[in-house]
Amino acid sequence: MNSVTALGGLFADWHWRMDGQLRLTYTSHQFPEKTGLDPSDDYWEHNRRQLERHQGFRDFEIRRVASDDRCVWLALSAEPVFDENGTFQGYHGVGRNITAHKRGEQVLRLEHAVARALAQSPGVAEGLQAGLRAMCDIEGWDYGRCFRVDPASGEITFEEGWFARAPATEQFLSRARATWQEGKPVFAKSPREASGSFATFAFPAVAQGKTIGLLVFSGHRSGDPDERLLEAAQALGSLFGQFLQRKQTEELLRASEARFRSLTHLSSDFFWETDAQHRLTSIVHGPSYGSPQVARGIIGKTPWGVPSASPDQAGWAAHMAVLNSHLPFRDFEFARVMPDGGTRYLSVGGEPRFDAMGVFLGYRGIGRDVTEISLARERIASLAYNDALTGLANRTSLSPALEQAIERTRRHRSKLAGVFMDLDGFKQINDLHGHAAGDAFLVEVARRLRRSLRASDVVARLGGDEFFVVLEQMQDAPAVERVVSKLASEVLKPYELFGGVKTRISASLGVSIFPDDAGDAATLMAHADKAMYAAKRAGKNAFCIFSSGTSGSPTSIPSSDHRAA
DSSP states (O other): OHHHHHHHGGGOOEEEEEETTSOEEEEOTHHHHHHOOOTTSOTTGGGHHHHHTTOOEEEEEEEEEOTTSOEEEEEEEEEEEEOTTOOEEEEEEEEEEOHHHHHHHHHHHHHHHHHHHHHTOSSHHHHHHHHHHHHHHHHTOSEEEEEEEOTTTOOEEEEEEESSOOTTHHHHHHHTHHHHTTTOOEEEEOOOOTTOOEEEEEEEEEETTEEEEEEEEEEEOSSOOOHHHHHHHHHHHHHHHHHHHHHHHHHHHHHHHHHHHHHHTTOOSEEEEEOTTOOEEEEEEOTTOOOGGGGTTTTTSOGGGSOEEESOHHHHHHHHHHHHTTOOEEEEEEEEEOTTSOEEEEEEEEEEEEOTTOOEEEEEEEEEEOHHHHHHHHHHHHHHHBOTTTOSBOHHHHHHHHHHHHHHHHHHTOEEEEEEEEEETHHHHHHHHOHHHHHHHHHHHHHHHHHHSOTTSEEEEEETTEEEEEEEEEOSHHHHHHHHHHHHHHHHSOEEOGGGOEEOOEEEEEEEEETTTOSSHHHHHHHHHHHHHHHHHTTSSEEEEEEEOTTSSEEEOOOGGGBOO
16 A cells, blocks of 8 residues: 555545456545546556556546546556566556546636637637637537627627527527626526537626626537636636727727828828928918917927937937938827827828929928827737736737747846746635625735736736746746745735725745746746646645656646745
């Protein structure tokens, strides 16, 4: 039993034995209790070659389907048994049910696939179809559709879909309106028929705390949505919600730009002229332009001689080169700080003027106030690359930022740490105090993380209660441990929710160090994720640094010294 204990430690769910003819002779009573499977089934058939060579093995993974159609994953480990003459007597080993871990990996792949599909799409229809298809492919739904939600009436209208229209979906959504309008997912099944039960699952697409869409998936299934999918629904709804809001803003921007273009031939906001030294000599406002202060205090000055918020020095130098070459130009944008303290964004175009002898006299041109368009562009950029709730970097912007950080680390020949953090028990805060309190809690967690790190360190919210931190210029593992301990301690401090209610929560953190145990960004994140799960298995409220075993297979080894203070 000592070797069995060495195999499984405290993480074994059951024990088993096999005789010299590779027949299963014993499984502990925990096997059917932990897995819901029949112990008489041959779970080792795919590993028979290794068994016949009488070799030991660790964490051999098997996927089985239980009688209730659940997918069950097992991890088996074993050592061969020989008598005193060296004759093979069979195997004894241990097993673990790793279904929850495998399901967690699948849901994480789902979030990544949806985020990638939405980020890479050229338009609203393409993005929604790609995101819906990712959900259907990975989760096994037959249909996926997106509805827009009217913010005033709550009425829904079909926006885009993947595959055929699902029957009776509108009636189901109408009956469940009170639930999904509260930001909660809904699920229903029709009576079982010969073809199986037909189920519908829906969750809201949310942006800035408001439901702006509804994602609906239908198909023939027997199982209800599991807890991991229900938890992921909030992150997935946020991804779709931010995408819909960003694309809606882009559509409004394109429509607005099309109306500047159509009116330019008829009128402009202002007309301007300069002399041969590029000094402004005249500015005349159009009849409908409402910001005459644009011209205040700039006559007799060059455009770059007036204080501006943009472009930078290089941008002005490039524009000066065009003017000194006496070339026409279009749509040169700059931003000026107005006398009232506000900032206006302006776009100008001009043509050079020459006298009868060809001597350069200056420029004459028109200008437009594009402040609303520029602010809309900034808003689009913010929606695309920042988490709408916390203001941290989001999953889309983390990938290039991490790649760049790794490249800098290579050049400087230093070390970099990736820290995957998952809050322990965050779901209870939402259940007990509501989603508004949960959102406020996540905002406070983000603030503490940002406050505990250097301005140059990247902090991203991956979705739900998962965060990722990039620590550059780390000298060694002890330096990393000090920072991670500080983060864990900050999270552990008490929080005050609405109404003066106080609560505490801990975090499980996994750490991977480049280049010690990861050679690229994807491996760094995967190892940090594995280390985080090891910290959770060790009892939570802990962090674990990833390490590779001597056999070459990666293992995460938590230590009691790594417990958060």
